[in-house]
Amino acid sequence: METLPIQVTVNGRTYTAEVEPRLLLVHFLRDVLNLTGTHIGCDTTSCGACTVLWNGRPVKSCTVFAVQVDGGEILTVEGLERDGQLHPVQEGFWEEHGLQCGFCTPGMMMTAVALLNENPDPTEEEIRKAISGNLCRCTGYVNIVKAIQYAARKMREGATVHVGGA
Amino acid sequence: MTATAVRGIGMPVKRKEDPRFIRGKGTYVDDIKLPGMLFMDIVRSPHAHARIKRIDVSKALAMPGVIDVITGEELAKANLAWMPTLMGDRQMVLPTDRVVYYAQEVAAVIATDRYTAADAVLAVEVEYEPLPPVLNPFEALKPDAPLVRPDREQKSNHIWHWEAGDKEKTDRAFQEAEVVVAQDLYIPRIHVASIETCGCVANYDPATDKLTIWMTSQAPHAHRTVFSLVTGIPEHKIRIISPDIGGGFGGKVPVYPGYVIATYATLKHKKPIKWIEDRSENLQADSFARDYHIHAELAATRDGKIRGLRVHVVADHGAFDAAANPSRFPAGLFSVCTGSYDMEAAHIQVDGVYTTKPPGGVAYRCSFRVTEAVHTIERMVDLLAHELGMDPAEIRFKNFIQPHQFPYKSPTGWEYDSGNYPAALQKALDMIGYQELRREQAERRARGELMGIGISTFTEIVGAGPSHTFDILGIKMFDSAEIRVHPTGAVIVRIGVQTQGQGHETTFAQIVAEELGIPVEYITVEHGDTDTAPYGLGTYASRSTPTAGAATAVAARKIREKARLIAAHLLEVSPDDLEWKDYAFRVKGAPDRYKTMQEIAFAAYTNFPFGLEPGLEAECYYDPPNLTFPFGAYVCVVDIDRGTGQVKIREFLAVDDCGTIINPMIVEGQIHGGLTMGMAPALFEEIVYDENGTMLTGTFMDYLLPTAVETPHWKTAKTVTPSPHHPLGAKGVGESPTIGAPPAIVNAVVDALSHLGVRHIDIPITPAKVYRILQEKGVAE
Ligand code: FES
Ligand code: FES
Numbered sequence: 001m002e003t004l005p006i007q008v009t010v011n012g013r014t015y016t017a018e019v020e021p022r023l024l025l026v027h028f029l030r031d032v033l034n035l036t037g038t039h040i041g042c043d044t045t046s047c048g049a050c051t052v053l054w055n056g057r058p059v060k061s062c063t064v065f066a067v068q069v070d071g072g073e074i075l076t077v078e079g080l081e082r083d084g085q086l087h088p089v090q091e092g093f094w095e096e097h098g099l100q101c102g103f104c105t106p107g108m109m110m111t112a113v114a115l116l117n118e119n120p121d122p123t124e125e126e127i128r129k130a131i132s133g134n135l136c137r138c139t140g141y142v143n144i145v146k147a148i149q150y151a152a153r154k155m156r157e158g159a160t161v162h163v164g165g166a
Numbered sequence: 167m168t169a170t171a172v173r174g175i176g177m178p179v180k181r182k183e184d185p186r187f188i189r190g191k192g193t194y195v196d197d198i199k200l201p202g203m204l205f206m207d208i209v210r211s212p213h214a215h216a217r218i219k220r221i222d223v224s225k226a227l228a229m230p231g232v233i234d235v236i237t238g239e240e241l242a243k244a245n246l247a248w249m250p251t252l253m254g255d256r257q258m259v260l261p262t263d264r265v266v267y268y269a270q271e272v273a274a275v276i277a278t279d280r281y282t283a284a285d286a287v288l289a290v291e292v293e294y295e296p297l298p299p300v301l302n303p304f305e306a307l308k309p310d311a312p313l314v315r316p317d318r319e320q321k322s323n324h325i326w327h328w329e330a331g332d333k334e335k336t337d338r339a340f341q342e343a344e345v346v347v348a349q350d351l352y353i354p355r356i357h358v359a360s361i362e363t364c365g366c367v368a369n370y371d372p373a374t375d376k377l378t379i380w381m382t383s384q385a386p387h388a389h390r391t392v393f394s395l396v397t398g399i400p401e402h403k404i405r406i407i408s409p410d411i412g413g414g415f416g417g418k419v420p421v422y423p424g425y426v427i428a429t430y431a432t433l434k435h436k437k438p439i440k441w442i443e444d445r446s447e448n449l450q451a452d453s454f455a456r457d458y459h460i461h462a463e464l465a466a467t468r469d470g471k472i473r474g475l476r477v478h479v480v481a482d483h484g485a486f487d488a489a490a491n492p493s494r495f496p497a498g499l500f501s502v503c504t505g506s507y508d509m510e511a512a513h514i515q516v517d518g519v520y521t522t523k524p525p526g527g528v529a530y531r532c533s534f535r536v537t538e539a540v541h542t543i544e545r546m547v548d549l550l551a552h553e554l555g556m557d558p559a560e561i562r563f564k565n566f567i568q569p570h571q572f573p574y575k576s577p578t579g580w581e582y583d584s585g586n587y588p589a590a591l592q593k594a595l596d597m598i599g600y601q602e603l604r605r606e607q608a609e610r611r612a613r614g615e616l617m618g619i620g621i622s623t624f625t626e627i628v629g630a631g632p633s634h635t636f637d638i639l640g641i642k643m644f645d646s647a648e649i650r651v652h653p654t655g656a657v658i659v660r661i662g663v664q665t666q667g668q669g670h671e672t673t674f675a676q677i678v679a680e681e682l683g684i685p686v687e688y689i690t691v692e693h694g695d696t697d698t699a700p701y702g703l704g705t706y707a708s709r710s711t712p713t714a715g716a717a718t719a720v721a722a723r724k725i726r727e728k729a730r731l732i733a734a735h736l737l738e739v740s741p742d743d744l745e746w747k748d749y750a751f752r753v754k755g756a757p758d759r760y761k762t763m764q765e766i767a768f769a770a771y772t773n774f775p776f777g778l779e780p781g782l783e784a785e786c787y788y789d790p791p792n793l794t795f796p797f798g799a800y801v802c803v804v805d806i807d808r809g810t811g812q813v814k815i816r817e818f819l820a821v822d823d824c825g826t827i828i829n830p831m832i833v834e835g836q837i838h839g840g841l842t843m844g845m846a847p848a849l850f851e852e853i854v855y856d857e858n859g860t861m862l863t864g865t866f867m868d869y870l871l872p873t874a875v876e877t878p879h880w881k882t883a884k885t886v887t888p889s890p891h892h893p894l895g896a897k898g899v900g901e902s903p904t905i906g907a908p909p910a911i912v913n914a915v916v917d918a919l920s921h922l923g924v925r926h927i928d929i930p931i932t933p934a935k936v937y938r939i940l941q942e943k944g945v946a947e
Contacts, residue, residue, distance in 0.1 A: 022281070031280075036197035037190015039412070041361040042445035046866035049361055077190035090188040094180060097835045101667030102187030103194065103362045103412030128874040135866070137361050137413050138667045140838030141874040 006070040010035065011079030019066045025059075026050045028066035029076060037077040037106045041135065048134030051107035052076045058114040060133070077106035080113065088154040089113050089147070098147030100138035108134045112148045120156055122148070167683050167749035167762060174680025175894065178831035182691075183671045192410040198367045198380050200438040204233055206428050207283035207441075209273040209290045210451065211265040214301070214859020215312070215522040216294035218263055221273060226289040231282035233435065235290060236274045236427060238262040249396050249426055252388075252419070252638055253496065255325075255487035256317075257525060259423045265294070266314055266485035267524045268860050269450035271423045276431050276439065299859035303459065303482040303519035314485055314520040325487050325518035330501035330578040336513035339474030343465030347549045352928045353538050355457040355482070355523070355853040356846075357449050358530050359871060360666070362412020364452060365442035366425050368432040377433070378405045381425055383694075384418040384664055385704025388638060390696045392421055393429065408694035414666035415843070416529025419490040419706050420453045450864040453489075453526030454853060457482040458538045464546040470556050472565045475504055475512040475577075477542060483518050486525035490706070491534050492636045492643060498534030499627050501578035505543035506587045506625045506797060507565040512577040522859050531843045531904040534707055540624040544909030545926065548620075552920060557604075558621050558913065559595060563588055566623070573890075580627065582795045583889050583897075585823070590885050591623050594799040594821040597883060603803060611921060614945070616806035617816075618918025621799070622910035628898040629712025629794040638703065644789045645713035646700035647721045649678060651782040653771040655764030657682070657689040662702015663714040664694045668900060669832045670710060674718050676828050677894065681722030682729075682763045683749025700785060708796075708898035711828065712889075717788035719893040724784035728770075732782075733761040735775035794889045794897035798822040802910040806918050808947040811937030813849060813915055815878040820906065823885045825897035834882055837903045841880050844907025846872050852930050919943070 003018040010033060017032060029035045029052070040062055041049035050062040053075040080087040089112045092098065099105040108131060115122060115130040122130065127148050128141070136144060173179050186192050223235035238260035241247040248256045260271055273290050277283035300306045300314055306323040314323050340346060366381040377399060383389050386406040394401040411418065428441040443452070458479050465474040481497060483489065491498045497516035504512045518527075530537070551561040566587040567574050574582040595601075603619050610617045633642035646662035659678055665671065675689040693699050702714060726746060733751035734741040737759055744751045752760040761769075770782040803817040820837055827833050850870040854862045863869040888895025908929060915931050916924055922943040927935065940946035 020281070027280075030196075031199075034199070035190070036194075037192075039194070039362070040196070041363070041412075042866045044445070044865045044867045047361060047445070077188075081189060086188070093188050094184045097181065097831050099184060099187055099667075100669070100835060100839060101360070101362070101411060101413040102183070102192050103360075105187050106190045109188070124879070128877075132873040132875045135361060135871050135873060137359060137415070137843070137871065138839045139835060140840075140842035140880055141877045142838045142880055143835055145874070145879075 004067050006067055008069050009073045011076060021065065021067050023066045024062055025064040025066050025069055026061040029061060035076050035078050039103055039106060041103065046135065048111065049104050049107045051110045051134060053110055053114055056117065058111050077109060080109065087113065088151040089116065091154065092147035092150035096143050096147040096150050098139065098144045104134060104136040108136060108144060112151065116152055116155055121152060171685055172679050172683055172749055173686045174676050175826065175828050177676065177829065179672055179676055179686055179829055181669050181672045182675060183669065194362055194410050194412050195365045195367060195380050195382055196442045198409065200367065200369055203438040203440055204276050204278060204435065205280045205283045205440050206431060207275050207287045208271050208424060208447065209275065209287050209292065210447065211268060211270040211272050213265060213294050213296050214268045214299035215297040216265050217297060218261060218265065218292060219295055220293040222291040223273065225291065226275060226286040229282065229286050229289060231278040232275060232286045233278065234276040234431065236260065236431060241430060244430065246396065246426065246430055249421065250392065251486055251488040252490045253487045254493065254639065257486035257488050259426045266522050269447065274427045276435065299522045301521055301523065301855055301859050303480045303521055306519050306521050314522055323520040325483060325520055326496050328497050328516045329514065331513040332511055332577065333513045335511035336474045336476055339511045340463070340465045340476060343473055344468040345466045345553060346463055347546065347553050348463040349546065349549055349926050351460040351462065351542060351545060353456045353458045353460065353541055354929065355454045356530050356851045357454050357853055357869065358415035358417035359449060359869065360413030360415055360417055363443040363445055363448040364418060364422055366428050367438055367440045368428040369438040370432040370436055372436050376403050376405065377429065378407065379429060380407045380409050382411055382418045383408045384414045384666060384706050386664060386694055386696050387662065387701045388641060388703055389421060391641065396426065397429065405697045408664045411666035415531040416455065416706050417452055418666065420488050420526065420528055422452060446865045449869055450861050451524050453528040454484070454524055455528055455530030456538065457527065460538065460542055462542050462546050464550050466550055470550070470554050470561050470564050472507050472509045474509055475543065477503060477514045479516040481516055481518045481527065482521050482523065483527045484521055484523040484525040487518060488525035489527035490638065492630055492638060494635060495534065500535040500539045502536055502580055502625065502627045503539035503542050504576050504578060505540060506567060506623050507543065507547065508567045508571065509577060514578060523855065529706060531840060532901050536627055537905045537908065540905045541909050544622045544624060545912065548913045548916065549925060552925060559591065559600065562591060562621065562623050581792055582625065583792055583891055584887050585625065585795060585797050586885065586887050587623060587797060590797060590799040590821050590823055593883060593885060594801050594819055598801045598817065598819045616808060616918045618804045618914040620802040620910045620912065620914025620917055622906050622913060623799045624797060624906040626796045626902045626905055627793050628708035628796060628901065629790055630707055630709055631793055632791060633789045641703065643703050644787050645702045645717050646785065646787045647714055647718040648700045648785040649721045649725055649783065651725060651767045653768050655684055655688060655767040657684055659689060659691045659718065660699045661691065661693045661714045661718060662700050663705040663710040666705065668705065668710065668836065669829065673828045673832060674715065677715060677718045678722050681719055682725060684763050708900045711896045711898045712794045712892060713788055713790055715896055716790060716893050717786040720788055721784045721786035724786065725782055728782060729763060729766045731778055732766045732769050732774055736761050736769055791891050794825065794892060796824040796897040796899060796902050798902055798906050800906045800910040802914040804914040804918055806915065806936060808940055808945060811933040811940055813931055813936060815911065818878050819881045819883065820903055821883045821885060822899060822902055823887050824899035824902065825887060825889045825892065826895035827886065828896060833899050836900050837882050838880050840901060840903030841907045842872055842877050844904040845877065845911060848908040848911040848929050848931060850930055
C-alpha cells in the first residue's frame with residue numbers, strides 16, 4: 001500500500017511518519033505513537049471517546065485521516081498535564097467523581113478543555129450541550145457537569161496559568 | 167489515629183484509580199501491544215438463519231499480510247466448534263453448516279495489522295442458503311415452527327419451563343378476589359453498550375507453555391475454569407487478566423466466540439493475537455438483555471389490599487441459552503416480583519424459547535431479571551390503584567411489608583433481610599413535595615397540559631449467593647479476599663471480584679482501613695489477575711460488596727485477632743486485657759497504653775511472641791448466609807409535549823437504601839449512572855429486527871444512548887437500614903437505580919395520560935409512540 005509522509009506536532013512534540021492515506025488519526029495516535037489515552041468507542045462518529053484537539057478545536061479522531069493533520073498541532077489527554085501540574089479539567093474530574101470506568105474520560109475532558117477555552121463561564125445547559133457528542137455510560141453526566149464547573153471556576157480564579165491548546 | 171486520618175468506611179475518599187485514568191494512562195485491552203502481535207477480525211453472517219453451502223477463503227489467504235483464515239470446520243477438528251455456555255447450554259464458536267442469527271461469527275481472519283484483517287474479511291466468500299427466520303417466541307413455540315437448534319435432542323424451540331410460588335394458593339386468592347387487574351407487558355431486547363467494546367489479547371508462550379489472555383472479563387476466574395475445561399489445558403497453565411475495563415454492566419460476563427477463536431489462533435501460530443470488536447459487532451452479536459413477554463395479574467380486595475400475583479413469562483433467549491444466571495435459576499431472580507408488598511400468594515411461570523437472534527439474556531446492569539420483576543409489580547400496583555381510584559402512594563403504603571415483619575419470607579421463598587419501605591417512600595414524598603405536585607397537576611390538567619407523577623418503590627435482591635442455592639456451572643458463588651500487611655504497615659489486598667468502574671480499588675481499601683486503622687493511602691487493592699488474585703466469581707449482579715466486601719472485612723478481622731496477640735506481647739498484658747478502640751489495641755482502663763497496627767505489623771516480622779507464626783496475613787472465602795435486599799423509593803415528574811409526544815423528565819428524586827455506605831461519593835455516582843441506564847430503556851433504547859431478522863439498530867446512529875442533554879439532573883437521598891447478616895451491614899447498590907427508574911418513568915407518563923383512559927405503555931416510550939396515543943385520544947397539537 002502506498003504511503004505518504006506527514007509531520008505533525010502532538011502534545012508539543014513534532015513527529016514525522018510515513019502513513020497509509022487511509023490511516024485514521026486515532027490509530028496513528030494509538031498504534032504509531034503509542035498514545036493510548038485516546039480511546040475508540042464506536043464506528044459511526046457517535047461516542048466522542050476519541051476526541052482530541054486539532055489546532056485547538058475538538059475533533060473526533062476516528063473520523064479524521066492522519067494525513068489530514070499534516071502540519072498541524074494535536075493535543076491529546078496525555079498533553080494536558082504540564083510540569084507535573086494537572087490541568088484544572090483533570091483535577092475537576094478527580095475532585096467531583098466525574099469518571100467511573102474512565103473510558104469516555106479522555107475524550108470528555110478534551111471536549112471540556114475546548115469548551116472552557118472558548119467559554120470560561122458556561123451555564124449547566126451550555127456544558128451539557130457541549131458534551132452531547134460524548135457518550136458516557138457510567139456516570140449519568142451529573143458529576144461530569146460538576147467537574148467542568150469546578151475546572152471553570154478554577155481557571156477563572158487563575159489559580160493555574162494554563163490555557164490548554166498545544 | 168482519627169477517622170479523618172484513616173478515611174475508612176463512610177468517608178467520601180477520592181478514587182485511587184483516577185490518577186491513571188485522568189492522565190490517559192489506564193490500560194484497557196486494546197492498549198496492550200506485544201511483540202509480533204497479529205490481529206484477528208471476524209466474518210459475520212448477513213442472514214438470521216441460513217445453511218452454509220461453501221466458504222472459500224482462497225482470495226483472503228492470498229492477500230499480503232494475511233496469515234490465516236479459521237473456519238468452523240477447522241475448529242471442529244480440534245473439538246472447539248462448540249463451547250459450553252454458563253447456563254449449561256452449548257453455543258457455536260464457529261459454524262460448520264448453519265448460522266442462527268444475524269451477525270453470527272462465520273470465520274476469523276488473522277493478519278499482520280487491523281486494516282489488513284478488515285480487508286480480508288471482505289474477501290472471504292461464503293455461500294448461504296437462507297432459511298426462514300424465527301423471530302417471535304410465540305411463533306417459535308408453534309409445532310410447525312422451523313427448528314432453531316436441530317443439534318438438540320429435544321425437537322422443539324422450547325428450552326425450559328420454570329416455576330416458583332404456590333399455584334393452588336394463588337388460584338384460590340384469585341377466585342376469592344374482589345378485584346383483578348391484568349396486563350401484558352413487553353420488556354424489549356436491549357444492549358448494555360459499555361463504551362469500551364469486548365476484546366482480548368491471547369498469547370501462548372511456548373517457552374513457558376503458558377497461555378495468557380488479557381480479556382474484557384467481569385469474571386476472570388470463572389472464565390479461566392471454562393477455558394481449561396474447553397481446551398483441556400491445565401488450569402495453572404492459563405492466566406486470565408482483566409485489565410482496566412471500560413464498563414461491563416453484565417455484557418462482559420459471557421464467554422464470546424471471539425475469545426475462543428483468538429485463543430485457538432495463538433495456540434496454533436504461537437504468536438499473540440489481538441481481537442477487538444467494532445461497536446456495530448458489539449451491538450449486533452454480543453449478549454443482549456431482557457426480551458421478556460410478560461402476562462401479569464394482580465388480585466386484591468376492593469379497599470386495595472393485594473392478595474395474590476400471577477405471572478407468566480415467555481422469555482426470548484435467542485439461539486443459544488447463554489445467559490449467566492445461577493444454575494438453579496434459569497429465569498434469574500425474577501421470582502422476587504412480589505416486590506415490596508406483603509401478599510398471601512404468588513405463582514410465577516417462565517418459559518425459555520429459542521429464536522434466531524443473538525444469544526443471551528444476560529444483564530443490563532441488573533442482577534438476574536430483577537428489572538423485569540420490578541417493572542412487573544410496580545406497573546401492576548399502579549394499574550390496581552387506577553382501577554380502584556386510589557392514589558399510587560396510598561396503595562403502596564397500604565401494602566408495604568412493614569418494618570417489624572423482617573426478616574420477611576416472601577410467597578416465592580425469598581427471605582428479605584431488612585427494610586423500612588414506608589420511611590423511604592415518606593421521605594421521597596416529603597422531599598419532592600408530593601401533595602403540591604398533585605395540586606399543580608390538577609391545575610395543569612384543567613388547562614389541557616399533560617403532567618404526570620410516577621412512583622416506584624422497589625426491592626432489589628443482590629449478593630448472589632449462598633452456596634446452598636447458588637452456583638454457576640457447579641462453582642459455588644462465594645467470593646474472596648486476601649490481605650497482607652507488610653512490616654511497615656503498608657497493605658496489599660487482593661480480591662476475587664473485578665472492577666469495571668465501580669471503584670473497588672478505593673472502597674475495598676476503605677474497608678481494610680476501617681478494620682485495621684491503617685490510613686487508606688497505605689493500602690493497595692489488586693484484582694483481575696487469576697495468577698495472583700484469590701478465586702472469585704467476579705463482579706456482576708451488584709455482588710461485589712455483599713460477597714467480596716464481606717470477605718475483605720472478615721479477612722481483616724482475622725488479621726486483627728492475630729494482631730491482638732502481638733499487641734499483648736508488646737504491651738506485656740494478656741490479650742483479654744486489650745480492646746480495639748479508636749483504631750488501636752488499648753489496655754482496658756489505660757487507653758493511653760496502646761499499639762497501632764503499624765507498630766504491630768513491624769513486630770509481626772521483628773518481635774513476635776514465641777510460638778506464634780511470623781507475618782501478618784489472612785484470607786477469607788466468604789459464603790454469604792443470605793442475599794441482601796436493597797430498596798428505594800423513586801419519584802419522577804414528567805411533562806409531555808402535545809405537539810411532539812416528547813416526554814421531558816422535569817424532576818427525578820431517588821431515595822435509596824443500600825445499607826451501610828462505604829463511600830458516599832461513589833454510591834451517589836453509582837446511583838446517577840444507574841438512573842441513566844434506567845431511563846435509557848424507558849425512553850430510548852430498543853434492539854429492533856426487520857422481518858428477515860436483520861438488526862436495524864446495530865450502530866450508535868440507531869441505538870440511542872442518552873447524552874448529557876436528555877439526561878436530567880438527578881436528585882438523590884438516602885435512608886440507611888443495614889443488612890443484619892453482612893459483616894459491615896452493606897447491601898450493594900450498583901443496579902438498584904437501573905431497576906427502580908423505569909417503572910417510575912412509565913408510571914409518570916401513564917399518570918400524565920390516565921385521565922384520557924391510558925392504562926399502560928410498553929417501553930421504550932418514544933415520542934412517536936406517545937404522539938400516536940395523543941392523536942388517538944384527540945389531544946395532539
Ligand atoms: S470512536 Fe466514537 S466518535 Fe470516534
Ligand atoms: S466513565 Fe465509563 S463511560 Fe464514562
